[in-house]
Amino acid sequence: xxxxxxxxxxxxxxxxxxxxxxxxxxxxxxxxxxxxxxxxxxxxxxxxxxxxxxxxxxxxxxxxxxxxxxxxxxxxxxxxxxxxxxxxxxxxxxxxxxxxxxxxxxxxxxxxxxxxxxxxxxx
Numbered sequence: 001x002x003x004x005x006x007x008x009x010x011x012x013x014x015x016x017x018x019x020x021x022x023x024x025x026x027x028x029x030x031x032x033x034x035x036x037x038x039x040x041x042x043x044x045x046x047x048x049x050x051x052x053x054x055x056x057x058x059x060x061x062x063x064x065x066x067x068x069x070x071x072x073x074x075x076x077x078x079x080x081x082x083x084x085x086x087x088x089x090x091x092x093x094x095x096x097x098x099x100x101x102x103x104x105x106x107x108x109x110x111x112x113x114x115x116x117x118x119x120x121x122x123x
Contacts, residue, residue, distance in 0.1 A: 033062025
């Protein structure tokens with residue numbers, strides 16, 4: 001029937017548009033080179049990368065680089081999973097750039113091979 005065809009077309013239109021609707025979060029702080037907290041209190045672990053731990057060589061530069069990209073800004077987020085510490089593991093996007101990939105490109109982080117399958121760019 002015509003009504004069924006219209007309903008199907010509307011469903012396909014909405015379904016097709018869904019991927020374009022990206023979630024966003026506001027980043028309050030970043031305490032190291034791969035972890036941030038949102039203004040809502042959500043802890044975010046950037047997917048597919050690892051950065052030097054606090055106190056290690058390069059950790060301060062990595063933290064500053066991440067803060068410069070996301071702190072105090074609204075960024076795109078693609079949530080993947082939750083880690084053993086209760087943090088959201090996610091890809092963040094700022095100014096059209098994947099934050100994890102940018103940190104790797106800048107030499108502040110490296111691809112975390114064990115979890116690289118979670119991010120298309122890291123495979």
